[in-house]
Amino acid sequence: MTIGIVVFPGSNCDRDVRWALEGCVGLPTRFLWHEERDLSGLDAVVIPGGFSYGDYLRCGAIARFAPVLESVRLFAEAGGAVLGICNGFQVLTEMGLLPGALTRNARLHFLCEPTPLSVNPGNCRWLKGYSEAEAIVLPIAHGEGRYQCESEQLAELEANGQVVLRYACNPNGSVGDVAGLTNTGGNVLGLMPHPERACDPLTGGLDGLRLLASLSN
Numbered sequence: 270m271t272i273g274i275v276v277f278p279g280s281n282c283d284r285d286v287r288w289a290l291e292g293c294v295g296l297p298t299r300f301l302w303h304e305e306r307d308l309s310g311l312d313a314v315v316i317p318g319g320f321s322y323g324d325y326l327r328c329g330a331i332a333r334f335a336p337v338l339e340s341v342r343l344f345a346e347a348g349g350a351v352l353g354i355c356n357g358f359q360v361l362t363e364m365g366l367l368p369g370a371l372t373r374n375a376r377l378h379f380l381c382e383p384t385p386l387s388v389n390p391g392n393c394r395w396l397k398g399y400s401e402a403e404a405i406v407l408p409i410a411h412g413e414g415r416y417q418c419e420s421e422q423l424a425e426l427e428a429n430g431q432v433v434l435r436y437a438c439n440p441n442g443s444v445g446d447v448a449g450l451t452n453t454g455g456n457v458l459g460l461m462p463h464p465e466r467a468c469d470p471l472t473g474g475l476d477g478l479r480l481l482a483s484l485s486n
């Protein structure tokens with residue numbers, strides 16, 4: 270099994286994700302530069318955190334036009350496992366693979382702190398290792414993490430079980446305490462917290478490990 274990790278100019282968590290997947294989980298990875306289109310041989314794709322194209326316009330708004338994402342869209346639409354972390358979640362909403370939008374945090378500050386969350390794994394392929402309503406802690410590090418969508422859309426997401434991660438103490442003003450969403454197929458997951466920074470007790474706990482290890486079980 271090999272996991273692709275997308276790299277845009279401005280990505281900065283691509284190495285963290287590689288360290289977690291290879292060093293902590295033991296899964297081989299391959300970097301996918303933003304101009305590449307070839308996903309052959311890959312079993313899953315991670316769009317990591319960072320500041321793609323300098324976060325100009327809106328986080329993820331330029332990245333959505335990257336050639337690599339045309340292939341990622343086809344991969345996801347065919348049922349392939351895709352994980353978007355932080356800037357990756359922003360990219361997934363900008364490209365329409367997940368509904369809604371991530372906007373500036375309610376108090377306009379960049380937030381960087383451990384954050385308590387509640388997991389509702391439903392049919393999400395990336396969350397098989399967690400139990401229903403499990404309480405976990407993952408770090409956040411973002412300026413644009415305030416999830417927004419229409420109330421009808423939120424009701425639909427809730428009814429479908431697509432709100433798979435919720436903030437216990439909503440730090441950024443997200444509607445419905447949304448910290449992470451899956452698509453109806455459960456193969457695409459976008460989340461603002463960073464599971465790759467919680468894969469070692471020395472550097473942020475272990476609550477992210479099962480997420481990154483989920484595909485290998």
Ligand SMILES: NC(=O)CC[C@H](N)C(=O)O
Binds near residue numbers: 318320321328411412
């Ligand atoms: N850690 C990240 O991926 C940061 C995401 C994005 N650049 C923001 O500040 O919201």
